[in-house]
Amino acid sequence: MSAPSPAPLDIYNHPELWRWAGGMEGIPEWMGPSETIDERAGRAPWQARGNELFAMLGALLPGLAIALGLAIVGRAGSQLIGVEWFGVERSPISPILLAIVLGLAVRNTVGLPSVYEAGVQICLKRILRVGVVLLGIRLSLGAVGSIGLFALPIVIGCITSALLLVTWISRAVGLPRRLGTLIAVGTAICGNTAIVATAPVIDANEDETSYAVGTITVFGLIALVTYPFIAHSIFGRNPDLVGFFLGTAIHDTAQVVGAGLLYAQQYAAPEALDTATVTKLVRNLFMVAVIPLMTILYHRSGSEQNAARKPKLNQMIPLFVFGFVAMALLRTIGDLGDAPFAGLLTDAQWKSSIAFITTLSSWCLTMAMASVGLGTNLKRLRSLGLKPLAAGLAAALIVGGVSAGLIHLLASRLTEAL
Numbered sequence: 001m002s003a004p005s006p007a008p009l010d011i012y013n014h015p016e017l018w019r020w021a022g023g024m025e026g027i028p029e030w031m032g033p034s035e036t037i038d039e040r041a042g043r044a045p046w047q048a049r050g051n052e053l054f055a056m057l058g059a060l061l062p063g064l065a066i067a068l069g070l071a072i073v074g075r076a077g078s079q080l081i082g083v084e085w086f087g088v089e090r091s092p093i094s095p096i097l098l099a100i101v102l103g104l105a106v107r108n109t110v111g112l113p114s115v116y117e118a119g120v121q122i123c124l125k126r127i128l129r130v131g132v133v134l135l136g137i138r139l140s141l142g143a144v145g146s147i148g149l150f151a152l153p154i155v156i157g158c159i160t161s162a163l164l165l166v167t168w169i170s171r172a173v174g175l176p177r178r179l180g181t182l183i184a185v186g187t188a189i190c191g192n193t194a195i196v197a198t199a200p201v202i203d204a205n206e207d208e209t210s211y212a213v214g215t216i217t218v219f220g221l222i223a224l225v226t227y228p229f230i231a232h233s234i235f236g237r238n239p240d241l242v243g244f245f246l247g248t249a250i251h252d253t254a255q256v257v258g259a260g261l262l263y264a265q266q267y268a269a270p271e272a273l274d275t276a277t278v279t280k281l282v283r284n285l286f287m288v289a290v291i292p293l294m295t296i297l298y299h300r301s302g303s304e305q306n307a308a309r310k311p312k313l314n315q316m317i318p319l320f321v322f323g324f325v326a327m328a329l330l331r332t333i334g335d336l337g338d339a340p341f342a343g344l345l346t347d348a349q350w351k352s353s354i355a356f357i358t359t360l361s362s363w364c365l366t367m368a369m370a371s372v373g374l375g376t377n378l379k380r381l382r383s384l385g386l387k388p389l390a391a392g393l394a395a396a397l398i399v400g401g402v403s404a405g406l407i408h409l410l411a412s413r414l415t416e417a418l
Contacts, residue, residue, distance in 0.1 A: 063119015070370035074099030103373020123371035129320040131364030136327025151279040162188035166395040182212035187395035191252025215392035220255040228263035243275025249403040256280040
C-alpha cells in the first residue's frame with residue numbers, strides 16, 4: 001500500500017508572509033514630500049519666488065525658535081527665582097542676563113548645530129535693529145535731541161581718548177598697525193560694525209579683522225553683564241547718568257542696548273535704557289568722520305600704498321538710526337493736540353499702542369541678547385593671544401574711565417538739564 005500524499009502547503013498560513021505586507025514592492029510612491037524634477041521645472045516665476053521664500057523661512061525658523069525660547073525661559077526663570085524662590089517683589093536676576101547666560105551655556109557645552117545658525121544670525125543683525133528702532137516710540141524728538149546734545153561732549157571725549165591712547169598702547173605692546181587701528185576704531189565708536197567698515201579701507205586681512213572682532217566682543221560682553229551694576233554703584237540712582245555711561249563706555253550697539261535693558265529690568269529704571277540708546281546712536285554717527293580720518297592717517301603714516309576701497313554709506317551711517325528717529329517723530333506727532341493724530345485714536349488706544357510697541361521692542365532685544373550668548377564661543381579666546389587681549393583690556397578701561405570722569409565733571413549740568 002502506497003503512503004498517502006502530503007497535504008498541500010497553505011502558503012497564506014506561512015509565518016514569514018506578513019513581514020512584507022507593507023513593502024508595496026513594485027507600486028510607485030505617489031505620495032511623498034520630495035518634488036520631482038518636472039515639478040520644479042514647471043513652476044511659474046511667482047511660484048519659484050514663493051518657493052525660495054518658503055525655503056528661507058525653513059532655514060530661519062530653528063534659530064528664531066531657540067532665541068525666542070531662551071527669551072521666554074529667561075523671563076520665566078527670572079520670575080521663578082525671584083518671586084517664587086526668594087519671595088521678593090522684584091527678581092534679583094534680570095531676564096536678559098539669564099537669557100545671555102543660557103545662550104552661553106548652550107553654545108559652550110553641546111554647541112550650536114548649523115541648522116540654527118541662520119536664524120541666530122538674523123536675531124543678531126535684523127531683530128536687534130528692529131528692537132532698537134521700536135525703542136524710539138518711548139521718546140519724543142525733543143527728548144532725543146536733549147539727550148543727544150548733552151551726550152555730545154562725553155562722546156567726543158571718549159572717542160578722542162580711545163583713538164589716541166588705544167593706538168599708542170597697541171604699538172607699545174607690539175600689535176600690527178592694522179590690528180591696532182581696528183581695535184582703536186572698534187573701541188571708540190561702534191564695536192564690530194566700525195571694525196567691519198574700517199577693515200577694507202586699510203586693507204586689513206581676515207585674521208586681523210577676526211582678532212579685532214573677538215577682542216571687542218569679549219570685553220564688550222564682560223561690560224554688558226558687569227557695567228550696569230558698576231554704574232549703579234558709581235552714579236547712585238540717577239538713571240540718566242547711568243545711561244550716559246553705558247552708552248559711551250561699552251563698545252557695540254547690541255551690548256549697549258543689552259546693558260541698558262538689564263539695568264532697566266534690574267532697577268526699574270527704563271530712563272537708563274532710553275539715554276544709553278540715544279547716546280550710542282549719537283556715537284555711531286561719528287563713523288562718518290572717524291573712518292575716513294583713520295584711513296587717511298593710516299595710509300599717510302605707513303608704507304602701504306595699496307588702493308583702499310571706500311566704505312559704503314550704509315556702513316558708516318547705520319540706517320536703524322533713522323528708524324529710531326522716525327519712531328520718535330511718530331511719538332511726537334501722536335502726543336500733539338488734544339487727541340492723538342487729530343482724533344484718529346483715543347488717548348487710551350494711543351497709550352495701549354505705545355505699551356505694545358515697547359513690549360515688542362523688549363522681546364526683540366531679549367531675543368537678540370540670547371543670540372549674543374549663542375554666538376559667543378569662549379574657546380576662541382585662546383586663539384586671540386595675549387597682546388590683542390591686553391590692548392582690548394586697556395581700551396575698555398580707558399574708555400570707561402574717561403566716560404565716568406567726564407560724567408562726574410558734568411553731572412550737575414546734566415542732572416539739571418534732564
